[in-house]
Amino acid sequence: MITSTPKTTSAHALLSVLAGNGIDRVFLVPGESYLGLLDALNDFPQIDVVACRHEAGAGFMACAEGRLTRRPGVFMVSRGPGATNGSIAVHTAQQDAIPLILLVGQVPKSDLRRQAFQEIDYQKMFGSIAKWVAEATEAAQLAELAFKATRVAMSGTPGPVVLAVPEDIQQQAAAEPHWIVQPNALTTAAPDALRTVRDLLEKAQRPLIVAGGALDVPQGRESLLSLAQSWHIPVAVSFRRHDLFPNSHPLYAGDLGLSNPAQQMAAFHSSDLLLALGTRFGDITSQGYTFPRLPRPAQSFIHCYPDAAVVGQHFAADLGLVCDPVALARDLLRTEATPIGAPRRDWAARVHACYEDVAAWPAPRPGEQVDFTDVVRALVPRLPHDAIVCLDAGSFAAPVYRHCAFQYPQRLMAPLSGAMGYGTPAAIACSMREPGRKVICMVGDGGFMMTGNEMIAAVARKLPILFILSNNGSYGSIRAHQDRDYPGRHVGTDLFNPDFTRVAQAFGIAAERVTHAGEIDAALNRGLTANAPYFIEVSTRLSAVPPRGD
Numbered sequence: 001m002i003t004s005t006p007k008t009t010s011a012h013a014l015l016s017v018l019a020g021n022g023i024d025r026v027f028l029v030p031g032e033s034y035l036g037l038l039d040a041l042n043d044f045p046q047i048d049v050v051a052c053r054h055e056a057g058a059g060f061m062a063c064a065e066g067r068l069t070r071r072p073g074v075f076m077v078s079r080g081p082g083a084t085n086g087s088i089a090v091h092t093a094q095q096d097a098i099p100l101i102l103l104v105g106q107v108p109k110s111d112l113r114r115q116a117f118q119e120i121d122y123q124k125m126f127g128s129i130a131k132w133v134a135e136a137t138e139a140a141q142l143a144e145l146a147f148k149a150t151r152v153a154m155s156g157t158p159g160p161v162v163l164a165v166p167e168d169i170q171q172q173a174a175a176e177p178h179w180i181v182q183p184n185a186l187t188t189a190a191p192d193a194l195r196t197v198r199d200l201l202e203k204a205q206r207p208l209i210v211a212g213g214a215l216d217v218p219q220g221r222e223s224l225l226s227l228a229q230s231w232h233i234p235v236a237v238s239f240r241r242h243d244l245f246p247n248s249h250p251l252y253a254g255d256l257g258l259s260n261p262a263q264q265m266a267a268f269h270s271s272d273l274l275l276a277l278g279t280r281f282g283d284i285t286s287q288g289y290t291f292p293r294l295p296r297p298a299q300s301f302i303h304c305y306p307d308a309a310v311v312g313q314h315f316a317a318d319l320g321l322v323c324d325p326v327a328l329a330r331d332l333l334r335t336e337a338t339p340i341g342a343p344r345r346d347w348a349a350r351v352h353a354c355y356e357d358v359a360a361w362p363a364p365r366p367g368e369q370v371d372f373t374d375v376v377r378a379l380v381p382r383l384p385h386d387a388i389v390c391l392d393a394g395s396f397a398a399p400v401y402r403h404c405a406f407q408y409p410q411r412l413m414a415p416l417s418g419a420m421g422y423g424t425p426a427a428i429a430c431s432m433r434e435p436g437r438k439v440i441c442m443v444g445d446g447g448f449m450m451t452g453n454e455m456i457a458a459v460a461r462k463l464p465i466l467f468i469l470s471n472n473g474s475y476g477s478i479r480a481h482q483d484r485d486y487p488g489r490h491v492g493t494d495l496f497n498p499d500f501t502r503v504a505q506a507f508g509i510a511a512e513r514v515t516h517a518g519e520i521d522a523a524l525n526r527g528l529t530a531n532a533p534y535f536i537e538v539s540t541r542l543s544a545v546p547p548r549g550d
């Protein structure tokens with residue numbers, strides 16, 4: 001519904017379209033290039049304005065918002081320096097397939113392409129990482145462009161859109177807009193195609209579903225679970241999508257990530273039918289385009305994704321289905337219980353056993369400083385049933401990916417782009433959007449110094465986030481890569497750090513430092529029960545850093 005506003009300028013028209021399409025929060029760092037848009041926000045009390053400390057923080061918050069709500073996360077930045085600072089979020093939204101709108105103030109239109117102060121040609125700058133880049137030249141266009149931005153960000157493979165608005169056309173008279181995005185009707189597979197899929201599922205002895213992000217929608221998880229159970233098919237999840245399927249379920253086959261052991265991959269390769277459901281089957285999920293075999297998979301390969309450009313993009317599919325994966329899962333359900341044959345039962349047990357081997361906790365490795373794996377080991381059984389876990393990039397996160405068995409409605413929020421600096425702002429956005437749920441942010445000393453300042457919003461808005469910082473005095477993940485590829489030749493990976501506990505306290509956050517394994521349990525209990533933000537700095541040891549995991 002479009003809200004009427006006291007005055008209607010082009011900026012009001014733009015915001016009306018966003019508000020009318022469900023946008024009720026924007027993240028921003030203000031700038032003189034979009035004073036007109038900022039001013040209009042005064043007349044939209046239904047839009048919560050979150051002022052951030054860095055455009056990357058604002059952008060990462062918008063990414064998390066887009067992922068949770070499946071509506072575009074919106075962030076607003078100033079021209080030139082603001083846009084360049086925010087660009088990391090555009091890349092992250094592209095890699096994560098998240099609907100995102102970046103609104104940029106632009107130089108006056110009379111100065112366009114004069115290399116004016118802080119001018120950038122956003123088409124060129126964002127051309128390869130945004131789905132669509134538009135630059136308005138007339139005030140009358142703003143409502144329509146906001147509509148198209150929303151539409152493009154949400155359709156097909158969701159992604160980032162950049163909309164540049166010259167400062168001199170932001171507050172001109174404009175008509176009340178009537179641009180409402182209608183969602184596409186869900187497409188289902190044709191009856192013939194459904195019959196083919198059923199036949200293949202019937203015949204297969206070792207079928208495997210690889211489930212991906214397009215199932216992160218209402219009914220997505222339920223449909224996936226019902227489909228897997230109905231046919232007794234094991235489910236592997238795509239890169240960093242652990243929360244799509246209950247990890248303790250006997251049909252869970254694990255995630256396709258950065259460190260799948262050879263034995264598990266050998267099992268996946270031996271599948272005789274691969275049903276890629278709602279996944280783009282990109283680089284990491286496909287283990288560097290080696291699973292399945294290129295260009296023609298060794299097993300029967302069915303690829304279902306709602307975007308025609310994605311289906312069969314990397315691997316030739318025997319059957320490509322450009323349709324809604326949720327509808328496909330629902331349409332494939334068996335109507336009557338059918339006995340499961342021994343080969344399929346054995347197959348499912350085999351791949352689940354592989355997952356259990358991967359996920360098994362290693363024996364504790366006592367030492368002087370804390371092994372971050374032990375923090376995760378203590379945290380997992382304490383996680384509330386609906387916890388939201390936000391991860392920054394770094395090797396501290398590896399034990400979470402490997403050993404934390406996510407159960408719905410628990411959520412894993414971690415960027416597929418591997419961007420450092422995501423964790424803290426994502427936690428802020430998640431806690432604002434889901435105020436009743438406990439949000440836990442885990443971050444390394446490297447990533448925290450990139451966007452940790454956004455933590456102040458947890459104080460300002462009384463968000464009960466638990467921040468857990470792994471302080472190993474190093475860009476540990478990169479140091480581990482150096483150790484592997486250039487043994488003993490460390491350069492640029494040592495960090496000289498501030499006293500993080502006192503930094504958090506200076507922000508107004510209750511904080512403590514854990515230096516011995518024996519202190520972990522009590523600290524986590526305090527942090528998880530706090531009704532306010534809480535900060536635990538863990539002095540972690542470098543030697544515990546696993547070889548991969550950023």
Ligand SMILES: Cc1ncc(C[n+]2csc(CCOP(=O)(O)OP(=O)(O)O)c2C)c(N)n1
Nearest residue numbers: 394395396420444445446447475476477550
């Ligand atoms: C924005 C960004 N810059 C650089 C990198 C490369 N990178 C990946 S992990 C990592 C080190 C992370 O260090 P830290 O946050 O301290 O966590 P640790 O690996 O020590 O656990 C770096 C520099 C990246 N992924 N993102």
